[in-house]
């Protein structure tokens with residue numbers, strides 16, 4: 296296994312995969328700093344983009360983010376801020392003291408919150424990309440109905456993407472199923488960050504709106520989040536290879 300993995304790592308680190316690697320973040324959804332750094336240690340010869348989400352952030356905080364930044368890694372801080380404008384802006388001013396590549400807020404926080412969020416990062420020493428979470432990829436139309444949202448996931452994503460663009464955000468987080476809609480209502484340079492990525496046959500876990508990497512890229516995803524399908528696989532490097540090959544396949548049709 297070790298020798299096979301070494302060959303795979305060499306293949307994935309080759310220039311042929313440069314663009315595919317640039318398009319991904321591996322989600323470090325683990326419960327300790329040491330587990331996170333062990334994963335990074337294993338994948339870093341290939342992957343330089345990592346997502347720090349709510350579990351790890353509440354375990355290890357900005358200290359872990361600083362460790363990743365010191366390793367010259369790209370960090371997507373997935374803290375999904377959702378609060379009143381003043382509080383979100385303050386949190387973003389604190390985060391933007393660090394050179395994280397991307398950070399997010401819930402687009403459903405409303406136009407005033409989104410505008411305050413954008414102003415906060417605009418005035419920061421390290422201007423991170425600011426993206427708005429639209430409809431979580433774990434939700435179905437039936438879930439939205441039961442919550443009284445009164446519209447479908449695709450219609451809600453359309454409106455939230457319009458609001459994110461209108462307030463000057465750099466992009467949105469959406470499922471691959473809404474990429475056409477997001478592209479329809481936003482400019483081409485608008486980031487479309489897509490979690491809920493699964494190859495056919497892989498477990499969807501708690502995700503509802505999933506899609507394979509090649510198809511997501513073909514439909515216009517600019518960045519993909521790879522999570523448990525890689526990090527919880529028996530062979531994470533082998534799984535990363537399957538996913539990166541699929542990203543590359545998608546890019547060949549872009």
Ligand SMILES: O=c1ccn([C@@H]2O[C@H](COP(=O)(O)O)[C@@H](O)[C@H]2O)c(=O)[nH]1
Pocket residue numbers: 322324348373428430431432433468469490491492500502520521522523524
């Ligand atoms: O709508 C959203 C927004 C964020 N996420 C995050 O992405 C990863 C996906 O992990 P998987 O293991 O590939 O399911 C996870 O960290 C979520 O917090 C999302 O899934 N959907």
